[in-house]
Amino acid sequence: MAERAGGPGGQLRVTGLSKAYYGVRALHDLSFSVEPGEIVGLIGPNGSGKTTAIDCITGFARPDAKRVLLDGVDVSGVRPNRLAARGLVRTFQQVRVFGTLPVRDNIAMGGFVPGHGARGGRRRHWRDIRARTEELIDRFGLRQVAGTRADRLSYGQRKLVELAAALLCQPRVLLLDEPVAAINPTLALEIRDQILAMHRDGVSILLVEHNMELVTGVCQRLVVLDHGVKIAEGTPDEVMHLTEVQEAYFGR
């Protein structure tokens, strides 16, 4: 594909991201990067601006100021569907599926990413999508519900469908918005394994999550937000021992 550089993992660089909702500051001058193949955690107390950051980066919210570079190319202001085509793919905090479509179609929908598989023709492209869809169905243990309407699934199963669907888009940088929120511990472990598998495949990941066990377990680097401002950045070990971080979470 013309728009994508080689290698599975992309580099995401965000500089000067600011966003206010009706005068309330949600994010102020946030800058960070995700290097190719890296898992970076974006953490912070409730309302610190994590989801706003993802919305702004992926084009779902219009920030007041930002620059987003994907593999060195400025993609600020690009529409969400074009960003997905460039490999900047996200999931949602409140799980989202196409309710009336079967699980299989939900996953295969990523095949519509424009420019996807432009080489080799349409027929080959969809054969490839079909094969990868079946692969992902097995990988996420969704074989038994592959033909079931997505709105008949449990919350946890929908989370798996969403992850599989995101992976079908062949992300270079994957932004996961609380992948284990409201998930039972067993499934959370499975999702953690899936995230590690994506990491092994070389996908760059930005993980927004409240579950500290998951974050500290899989992330190489953490960015900590509080009231829309970055208050710390570093390895999980470094960050968790900073007094600013502890104060943000537990109060002074």
Next chain:
Amino acid sequence: MAALPRAGPAPAIGWLLAGTAAVAVPRVTGNPFYLQTATVAMIYVVLAVAYDLVVGRIGALSLCQPVFFAWGSYAAALLATRGGNPGFWLEAVVAMAGAVALAIAIGVPSFRLSLHSFAIGTLGFLLIAQLVAVNWISVTGGPLCVVGVPALTVPLGGLRLTVLSDTQNYYTILAIAVLTVAAIGLLIRSRTGAALTATRDDPVLAAARGIWPLRMRLTAFSVSAAFSGLAGVFAAHFQHVVCASQVDIPINTLLLVMVFIGGRASLRGVITGAVLFTVLPQVLRVADAWRLVIFGVLLLVMVTTVPDGIEHVYAGVPGLVRRLLARMDRSAHHRAQDG
């Protein structure tokens, strides 16, 4: 569809029966009134199936469907009366292409904000179109209508076939209806159709998966407009007159009733709804004043009790047949034991 297969096989028997019945209509109805009613029913099948592509498939409430219908009628009538009567093909191309252009012109700004703004935008479009139809007297004839529209001619090779009798008219619109249902049915079952459904289910997620919701919505709206325009071409020649009343809310209301009571996003449901709600009022001779009241009440009752409409009944048929067969099987088994 390969990568995105649809659930369940198409119940071919039902379609075959309906098709046979539709073809047999002129044979079994001696009365021209019934045949004309059947012809109008087919016009509404085209309109309702096209309308459902917007209302059912992408979940956007369009209130300007009559504009595309009337546009097709005016285009055909004017070409036939003042444009040297070029025949069906050119009229159809002008009607469909013009309807698509209108749909894009009104769709782009109306879809921008939300689906609510789309409803209001299309309503505004209808009101403007109505004013134009009534007041642009040199073209539309205003309240005096475009009259004397000749019978439809279809240039075929060197021949010029003219659609004269009621039976010929009926088979012409039946062919148009079959074409419409087939085209829209194929679209729905294609990958594009799956993307339409995805956009309806969750436009935000669709965007995250690389689908541009505006493009999907415009696609459905344009295709819908094109087939409505095509129905308009036929209607102009069938009625021999095109009036400004064709650009009015009641037609849209009737289409809403057909789509909602038939069952949104269900081809067979919508077709049934269209036939039912053209034939029933004619046959029952319901007074015009009461018709909309009855429709309104019926719509309320249906939407609150059976939101899937007639499709709900169809969807229940396979299970019913299975249970019946099972019961017959059991009683046969019992008889065998008793004997």
